[in-house]
Amino acid sequence: MEVTYRDQEVADSAASVAERLVAEGVPARLAGGDPTLWGEDAAPVAAARLGWLALPRASRGLLPELAALARRARADGLTNVVLAGLGGSSPAAEVICASADAPLTVLDTTDPGQVRRALAEGLDSTILVVAGTSGASVETEALLRVYERAFLDAGIDPATRVTVVADPGSPLERPAAESGYHLIPAAPGVGGRYSALSAFGLVPSALAGADAGRLLDEAAEVLPLLSKDTGNPGLDLGAALGGAALAGRDKLLMDDRLSAATGLPDWIEQLVAGSTGKRGRGILPVVGGEPRGTGDELLVAFDADDGDVRVDGPLGAQFLVWQYATAVAGLVLGVDPFDEPNIAESTAATGRLLTLPALPVGEPVLVDGPVEVYGHTRAKDLPGVLTELLRSVPDGGYVAVTAYLDRLAAFDAPVAEGADFEQMTDAWMAADAATLRPLLALRTDRPVTFGWGPRFARSTGQYHRGGPQNGVFLQVTGAVADDVAVPGRPYTLGTLQLAQALGDLDALEHRGRPAVRVHLTDRAAGVAHLLAAAQEA
Structure with a gap:
């Protein structure tokens, strides 16, 4: 397992941070499971959460x-x-x-x-x-x-x-x-x-x-290195992540195109965002994001000669080293990486909503074809809504798209007979709500993230609510044509899904964050209409 710095600024910052951490005995203390590293207030939670070592x-x-x-x-x-x-x-x-x-x-x-x-x-x-x-x-x-x-x-x-x-x-x-x-x-x-x-x-x-x-x-092979002051990949990576974030480079872009580990950035996203996004601080992973040359980016590449930091190693070792590095980054940022103080907010809001006779969806402020728009907007059409949202991103901020939909629905898109794989992929992308992320990213120099609900709520949701309050949010929900009853409960899955979306939106609006919900009255047609609007925004 090896971590290599490819950017001099990152290398200098990481060296300074690592020197301080070594002087405080952090590598050995963390490897030994010392819960006092993150302060007295955090020690009880840390003591119950260091078993992963x-x-x-x-x-x-x-x-x-x-x-x-x-x-x-x-x-x-x-x-x-x-x-x-x-x-x-x-x-x-x-x-x-x-x-x-x-x-x-x-x-x-x-x-x-x-x-x-x-x-x-x-x-x-x-x-x-x-x-x-x-x-x-x-x-x-x-x-x-x-x-x-x-x-x-x-x-x-x-x-x-x-x-x-x-x-x-x-x-x-x-x-x-x-x-x-x-x-x-x-x-x-x-x-x-x-x-x-x-x-x-x-x-x-x-x-x-x-x-x-x-x-x-693979994890056991790298484990002995994590107590060392030098040659410690967890310390090297954690010092780079934490040092860069302190210097304002708190948007973590990941390039895994040559990695043998499929989907590793998605796992890192929930680990890093959920662990560091607290007390108005944090590191925001941007899965699939392309570098834009802004001053707040840190690009990590896997098994590739690219990026500001290169991380090489097998999957089991990657899991352990990233966990160690995230714990170190939390220490550098002054946050407890093991608690999740804001996760319960949307969960509690969902529970309250499920006790009501009907969900308070409100009235749309705008209807554009198969898309209803809820929230505050002065726009007259859907492209205008998206443009307005992108313009509201503050300096250093980001856009988060969250979709409470079927994440596999795009594979139902019709594909021409005899189509090759590239043509099939194009058809699927044209029907996939996740395509919103790259389309919106073309229209702003700020990072754009995408999360499927409620999957993201217990990971990146912590960052959205507890991290830097500079995000703007586009939430996508959809009409349910064929619902599923939950045996023994007075609600269906469709009702639960919408209650989760509304609960999450409520938590964001209480923080005064710009947030718009678009509801697809016909899911397939609505996704196509939304993607077309994103191309016009």
Whole structure:
């Protein structure tokens, strides 16, 4: 594992920061799990969240159970692995499986269409992993209830198909035991964002066919370096991230085009943003962003001679080093990297909204074709709304697009017969709400991020609410044509999804941030109309 500085300014800043950290004994103290590093107030939370440092060795005890679980699943013909989990419990498994070309369906959503899509993949061959790093969240519970009903309706005993991964003492433990589900306790003292090498990352990955032992070997190989004052990749990376952010380079762009790890920036995004975005400070990861030459950018490249910092190493080592580096960056910025003081705000707002007879969606201020606009705007059409939003970004600020939609819906777009892969990709991009990010990025020199809701809410959502208050927000919601009931609850997935969006918007508006919600009355037509408007903005 190696971290190389390719920018002299970054190198000088990192050297200065590292020298101070070494003088304070930080490398050895962090590697030894000293919770007092981040101050007395942070020590209680840190003491309960530093267990990730032991995972490269401690998680090896899981390997025999994981191998047996995978063998039983294959013997029973259970080849369709579905992971239901939000926050830090799912991004690592998604990266692991994508990098290993192991099929895994991730349900980190409450979108009815995306859930129906997963249910249609074949219950006869499905094994469901339910993961909850902080207990039974409303989303995870809803997904479990939906799958339980689907299994029962298909004549399948859910106890033969559900595996639950939960923290010891979690609210998920008791119902899992009562239902006879296979329960795998996660290692104690590991927060969700730092759980990649715990049962949360390894159980679904091993079931899908990824080599969990290899990941742990890769992490274990780099582990001894993390207590050293020199030749310590975690210290080198953390000093670069923290030093650059202190110097105003707090927008983290990542270039992974040559990396063997597929989707690693998405995992880094939730780790870094959720860990550092507090007390009005933080580092904002920009996944897929192109350098614009502004003074607040730091470009990290993976396995490539590019960028300001180059990071080389296998996936297991990347997980551990980035976690260590993020903890160091939090120390440099003066924030506790392990708490999440603002996560509960939108969750609480969602809970309140679900108790109402009807969701308070309000009246649109503008209707442009299949798109309704909610919020404050003086614009007369949708291109004008987007232009107005881009112009409202302050110096040093950013644009965040959040979409509460089916993130796989673009693959339903019609493709011409005989189309090659490039033509198919063009068709999919033209139907994908995520294409908003590059289209808007062409029209501003400020960074533009994109997140699927509610996936982002427990990671980058912390940054949006607790970090520097210089973001402007475009939220996208959509009409539900075919909803999914949540058994035993008075709401549907569609209602839950919209309540989550409104709760998130409420948290932003209470901070006085510019925020506009666009609602697609027809999802496919609405996405096309929105992308066309972005090209005109």
